[in-house]
Amino acid sequence: MRNIVILISGRGTNMQAIVDAASVEKWPARIAAIISNKAGAEGLAFATQKNIPTAVVANTDYATREAFDIALQQVIDSFQPDLVVLAGFMRILSNEFVHHYDARMLNIHPSLLPSFPGLATHRQALDAGVKVHGATVHFVTAELDHGPIVAQVVVPVLAGDTEASLAERVLAEEHIIYPRAVRWFIEGHLHLENNHVQVAAAAR
Ligand code: GAR
Numbered sequence: 001m002r003n004i005v006i007l008i009s010g011r012g013t014n015m016q017a018i019v020d021a022a023s024v025e026k027w028p029a030r031i032a033a034i035i036s037n038k039a040g041a042e043g044l045a046f047a048t049q050k051n052i053p054t055a056v057v058a059n060t061d062y063a064t065r066e067a068f069d070i071a072l073q074q075v076i077d078s079f080q081p082d083l084v085v086l087a088g089f090m091r092i093l094s095n096e097f098v099h100h101y102d103a104r105m106l107n108i109h110p111s112l113l114p115s116f117p118g119l120a121t122h123r124q125a126l127d128a129g130v131k132v133h134g135a136t137v138h139f140v141t142a143e144l145d146h147g148p149i150v151a152q153v154v155v156p157v158l159a160g161d162t163e164a165s166l167a168e169r170v171l172a173e174e175h176i177i178y179p180r181a182v183r184w185f186i187e188g189h190l191h192l193e194n195n196h197v198q199v200a201a202a203a204r
Pocket of ligand 1: 008009010011012013014015087088089090108109118135171174
């Protein structure tokens with residue numbers, strides 16, 4: 001059994017999709033913990049309902065980013081993770097933290113990276129007038145919203161789309177690609193070679 005630790009900041013629907021897929025598809029993995037930097041994160045209630053251990057490490061309790069990241073790392077490591085999954089975890093991470101989880105930390109970002117890193121990605125897409133938009137699963141590196149790309153999904157941008165309608169269309173697809181990518185990792189089909197992602201043919 002491999003251990004997955006999932007980090008959230010809010011409602012945690014991607015986390016829920018991963019928890020559900022792990023259970024339904026009987027992954028050789030346990031969700032060891034759901035950790036939030038916000039005590040009020042909605043996703044924590046879902047985790048508790050599913051009897052998954054939860055923890056809160058509130059960034060507001062720490063004077064510096066580095067102090068917070070050290071505390072967070074200690075809590076994460078107490079669950080002995082093989083993989084750390086950022087699922088709507090809205091924090092910029094220090095280099096030391098990122099390096100500690102080198103090649104074993106994934107993130108999902110709601111755009112087709114390298115387009116539209118940062119916040120308000122759906123607004124950015126509408127403002128740019130792109131005809132397609134989407135989401136990206138990637139390994140986390142020190143550069144924000146960069147890192148080797150594992151999977152991407154494309155959705156159309158439709159006439160009359162608002163930020164909300166576009167976000168909803170993207171999110172539905174996130175819930176498909178993120179559990180799939182996590183499963184690839186857990187089953188040993190996902191590797192980094194020279195900073196490029198290799199997915200074994202058997203997994204696709
Ligand atoms: C998701 O759309 C995710 O891609 C995005 O936050 C949302 C979290 O939703 N993540 C980022 O913007 C990270 N840069 P969720 O809490 O319902 O999974």
